Structures are given as structure tokens and as C-alpha cells.
Amino acid sequence: NAGVTQTPKFRILKIGQSMTLQCAQDMNHNYMYWYRQDPGMGLKLIYYSVGAGITDKGEVPNGYNVSRSTTEDFPLRLELAAPSQTSVYFCASSYAGTVVPDTQYFGPGTRLTVL
Amino acid sequence: AQSVTQPDIHITVSEGASLELRCNYSYGATPYLFWYVQSPGQGLQLLLKYFSGDTLVQGIKGFEAEFKRSQSSFNLRKPSVHWSDAAEYFCAGLEYGNKLVFGAGTILRVKS
Numbered sequence: 676n677a678g679v680t681q682t683p684k685f686r687i688l689k690i691g692q693s694m695t696l697q698c699a700q701d702m703n704h705n706y707m708y709w710y711r712q713d714p715g716m717g718l719k720l721i722y723y724s725v726g727a728g729i730t731d732k733g734e735v736p737n738g739y740n741v742s743r744s745t746t747e748d749f750p751l752r753l754e755l756a757a758p759s760q761t762s763v764y765f766c767a768s769s770y771a772g773t774v775v776p777d778t779q780y781f782g783p784g785t786r787l788t789v790l
Numbered sequence: 791a792q793s794v795t796q797p798d799i800h801i802t803v804s805e806g807a808s809l810e811l812r813c814n815y816s817y818g819a820t821p822y823l824f825w826y827v828q829s830p831g832q833g834l835q836l837l838l839k840y841f842s843g844d845t846l847v848q849g850i851k852g853f854e855a856e857f858k859r860s861q862s863s864f865n866l867r868k869p870s871v872h873w874s875d876a877a878e879y880f881c882a883g884l885e886y887g888n889k890l891v892f893g894a895g896t897i898l899r900v901k902s
Contacts, residue, residue, distance in 0.1 A: 679833075706888055715799065717880060717892035718834075725888075733889065765833060771888040778824070779890055781834040 676701050679782035681766050687788045688756040696751040696785050698766030706769045707749040708779065709733075709741065711762040718765065724749055725771075756789045763787070792817050792885045796893035803871050804901045811866040811896050813855075813881030822884035823864045825855055828895075829877045837879075840864060851875070876900045 682697045700707065705726050710718040710733075720733030724743040738760055740752040749768075753760060763786050769779040795814045803809050815821055822841050826834040838849025845857040855866045864881060881893040 708889070710892075715894055717894045718882075718890070719892075720889055723887075723889060731887075767834075767890075769888060778836050778839060780836075781826075783833045 678702065679766055679768055679780050681764075681782035681785050683785060684783070685786045687790060688753075689790060690756060690758065692756050693752070693754050694756070694787075696753075696764055696766075696787075698749045698751065698782060699747050700749075700766075700768040700780075701747065702768060702770070702780065703746065704768035704770045704780075705746070706771050706779075707743065708767040708769075709739070709749070709751045710765045710767065711735065712765060712784075713762050721751065721764075753787075758789050761787060761789045792821075792883055792891050794881050794883045794891050794893040796879075796881055796896050798896045799894070800897045800899065802899040802901060805873050806870050809866075809868045809871045809875070809898070811879050811881075811898070813864045813866065813893060814862050815864060815881075815883050816862065817883055817885075821864075823855075823857065824882045824884070824890070825849065825853070825864075825866050826880045826882060827851075827877050828880065834880065837866070871898075871900055873900045873902060 679700045708723040709721040712718045719735045722741040724730045766782040767779040770777045793816045824839045825837040840847045840857045878895045882890045
């Protein structure tokens with residue numbers, strides 16, 4: 676199993692450009708998540724998905740969009756990049772059943788700089 | 791809303807010394823709590839988790855954590871630190887909807 680994979684690893688964008696951060700998992704997990712990490716702030720949840728076709732906002736969703744057309748993939752879209760979106764982005768996945776939730780597994784991250 | 795607090799931004803310990811990283815949570819019911827470690831430029835790796843049962847939880851790499859309901863704490867410990875333990879450590883709690891709430895992190899430096 677590759678686990679959770681993310682592409683690209685690094686990206687520099689100009690203000691106003693758009694891009695899609697890719698995330699895929701091969702563990703057949705139903706839940707997937709996008710976080711952003713800023714120094715001294717921990718990780719903040721942007722969006723999450725409980726299954727294909729179902730997404731919901733997290734704590735910091737403004738400026739981002741997501742879709743989940745398959746169980747495996749959960750891309751994050753930035754439509755009009757702003758300097759405030761300079762951050763490290765992590766995708767994660769987990770299997771949440773009806774009793775005890777499972778661990779979230781994280782990808783290696785995408786480091787995005789907006790200039 | 792639930793919250794997780796890590797009071798120490800940076801901690802420096804000597805190699806071979808013991809380590810304790812603090813974590814406090816504010817959850818009403820029995821919390822699901824986690825410790826993750828992040829090496830520079832890497833993703834997050836799970837060290838250990840607490841769901842219920844024994845309040846002393848063993849993890850990977852020789853780490854353990856103790857859940858203390860009376861103190862709302864879930865501190866991470868290691869009896870003897872190695873230089874390779876230098877990293878950033880995150881405490882997190884699981885809230886409704888299987889969403890993690892993270893503390894701000896503690897950066898561990900190890901002196902040789």
C-alpha cells in the first residue's frame with residue numbers, strides 16, 4: 676500500500692492564479708480530510724469528506740473548494756490564490772465505522788507559496 | 791467547542807534525559823486523544839492514541855502517555871531521549887464527525 680499520496684510536493688503560485696492539490700489513498704478509507712499547517716498554529720481543518728459525493732466545511736474553508744467523486748481521490752482547489760494561503764497542506768484519511776473511530780493517516784504534504 | 795492546548799512551544803533536553811510534553815484538553819465526554827510526531831519536512835506519524843481503558847498508553851519509539859481525567863491532561867513521556875527524537879510533537883483530540891482538533895505543537899530540541 677502506498678497509503679496517502681499528495682502531489683505536488685512544492686509549488687509557487689502568483690496572486691490570483693488557481694491550482695489543484697491532489698490527494699489519493701489506497702486503503703479504502705471512507706473519510707478524507709484536508710488540513711493546513713502554519714507555524715505555531717498546529718493544523719487546521721479546511722474540508723473533509725465522509726464518502727464519495729459528500730463533503731463538508733472545516734474550520735478554515737474560505738478560498739478553497741473540494742470534490743469527492745471516488746473513494747480514493749480528494750482534490751483541493753484554490754481558485755484565486757492569495758498570500759494568506761501560503762502554507763503546508765496535508766491530506767489525511769481514516770476509516771470511521773459505527774463504534775470506535777480509526778486513526779487518521781497523513782500524506783507527506785504540499786508546500787505552497789503564493790507571491 | 792473542544793480545544794487542545796500544548797503550553798510549551800519549545801523544549802530542549804539533553805540526550806539520555808527524560809522527557810515530558812504537556813497536553814491539556816477540554817472535552818465533555820470521554821475524549822479520543824492522539825499524539826503525532828512530525829520530523830522536519832515530513833508528514834505526521836502517529837505515536838499513540840487513547841480511546842478508553844487503561845489510562846497509561848504505550849506507543850512506538852518508546853513513548854508513552856497518561857490520560858488523567860482529573861487534570862484534563864494527556865502528557866507524553868519518554869524515559870531516555872535520543873537525538874533522533876528531535877521533531878515537532880502534536881497532541882490532538884477527536885471531535886464529533888471524526889475531525890481532529892490539534893494543539894499548536896511543541897518543538898523538541900535534543901542537546902548532545
